[in-house]
Amino acid sequence: MNQSYGLDLDKLPGELTAMLEALRSGSAGRANAANGAGGSGQPQDRLPQHIPASDSGVLQRASASPLPHIDWNQFMKLARHHRVYPQIHAEAGGGLIPSDVLQALAGDCRRNTWRMLALGGELDRVCRSLAERGVRSLALKGPALAxxxxxDVSLRTSKDLDILIPVADLELTERLLQKLGYAADDPIPRGLGDWKWKIHHVAFTHPGTGIQIEVHWRLNGDIGKEPSFETLWNARQPSALSSAVHMPGDDHLFMYLVTHGARHGWFRLRWLADIDRMVRRGQDWAALVPLLRRYHALDQAGQALVLAAALLHTPIPRALQPRLSAGRGPVLAARALGFIADAVVLTTDPGAGDVSKDYKRYLFELKTTGQKWRYALTRLYPSFRDAKAVPLPKSLYFLYFPLRPFVWLWRQVRQQA
Structure with missing residues (x-):
């Protein structure tokens, strides 16, 4: 039985409801395996990686009576905004989606296939080059996750490549990427030293191919507690994409995906579709729950599972259902549902107006009480952004401490302007 956990789904636009219907795998029978595994605490049986459209019970039932009053142009816009058109096209069966819409989706899927193949080849090249120079790397999303x-790499979209490395290897990685033809989008702000924990990645773009690589030294920003690179590397898993590519183990990967999605307010359903897949393919919940608790990610996991259960009918293990009802997951899920329904792109850029303000409030609500206190204390420490706004010689960097309130105010005024 699917649960909404108090989420109000009645106000979702019809086009979004239709898109969710097209995304659902319809594997109601498979949910029993997930629920049963949750009770025993053992990993679930692995499910087929691709569920054919003919096996999609939801879509077969929907094919008898196509959804009425759907603006299919808006449906296409939503599918592209949420980056789920490959899954919709792969799962779409008789009559739910008109043939001309399916044809447009097929065109998007062809372009995505070429894009993902190019990203996969480049991920192999970069990871192999790093390994040859002794730099260990973990692929976080992109074609490896697909x-x-x-x-099948074509069944998921990806804007760029994300790799995680030890922070000590950042300079070596930067030099290597430059040799491979990449240029940093922005200089790494090394001046005050706070960049290591106030930001968690830097981006490099290849001017010839347009491919962007985000090099991470932390899974997430904002000083949250997380596993060390050594811990992640020791629990790594090989990628079927290439012998040179490794990924975090399933438990760490699940934790990363729920914290990443939460940090972005789940404004793209692509991230939630990944959670649905991870749950259906099987997780060792007995090992995962203590891991989530240790790194203060239980609320984010609860949020992700509440949203996935309500929107994608993801089968939630019985052992986790009481945790979802008792924690902050449903409240955080309700906040994110607004971002999903409004199809907004979340940003902290002051130029985004109310969207930026709502997103900043949401990010603060996402933190635990302890994280809020730590966040407040870090605001007292000078930022690399202060050095960018008011440049001083390195010998005078100590002045950024007493000047911090004034420089911060000056930065806010400039941003508003």
Whole structure:
């Protein structure tokens, strides 16, 4: 039985409801395996990576009576905004989606296939080059995640490549990427030293191919507690994409995906579709729950599972259902549901107006009480952004401490302007 956990789904636009119907795998029978595994605490049986459209019970039932009053142009816009058109096209069966819409989706899917193949080849090249120079790397999302969860890189979209490295290897990685033709989008702000924990990645773009690589030294920003690179590397898993590519183990990967999605307010359903796949393919919940608790990610996991259960009919293990009802997951899920329904792109850029203000409030609500206190204390420490706004010689960097309130105010005024 699917649960909404108090989420109000009645106000969702019809086009979004239709898109969710097209996304659902319809594997109601498979949910029993997930629920049963949750009770025993053992990993669930692995499910097929790709569920054919003919096996999609939801879509077969929907094919008898196509959804009425759907603006299919808006449906296409939503599918592109949420980056789920490959899954919709792969799962769409008789009559739910008109043939001309399916044809447009097919065109998007062809372009995505070429894009993902190019990203996969470049991920192999970069990871192999790093390994040859002794730099260990973990692929976080992109084609490696598509291959793992969907069994086919074309069944997921990706804007860029994300790799995680030890922070000590950042300079070496930067030099290597430059040799491979990449240029940093922005200089790494090394001046005050706070960049290591106030930001968690830097981006490099290849001017010839347009491919962007985000090099991470932390899974997430904002000083949250997280596993060390050594811990992640020791629990790594190989990628079927290439012998040179490794990924975090399933438990760490699940934790990363729920914290990443939560940090972005789940404004793209692509991230929630990944959670649905991870749950259906099987997780060792007995090992995962203590891991989530240790790194203060239980609320984010609860949020993700509440949203996935309500929107994608993801089968939630019985052992987790009481945790979802008792924690902050439903409240955080309700906040994110607004971002999903409004199809907004969340940003902290002051130029985004109310969207930026709502997103900043949401990010603060996402933190635990302890994280809120730590966040407040870090605001007292000078930022690399202060040095960018008011440049001083390195010998005078100590002045950024007493000047911090005034420089911060000056930065806010400039941003508003």
């Amino acid at each position: 291959q793992l969860l969907y069994g």
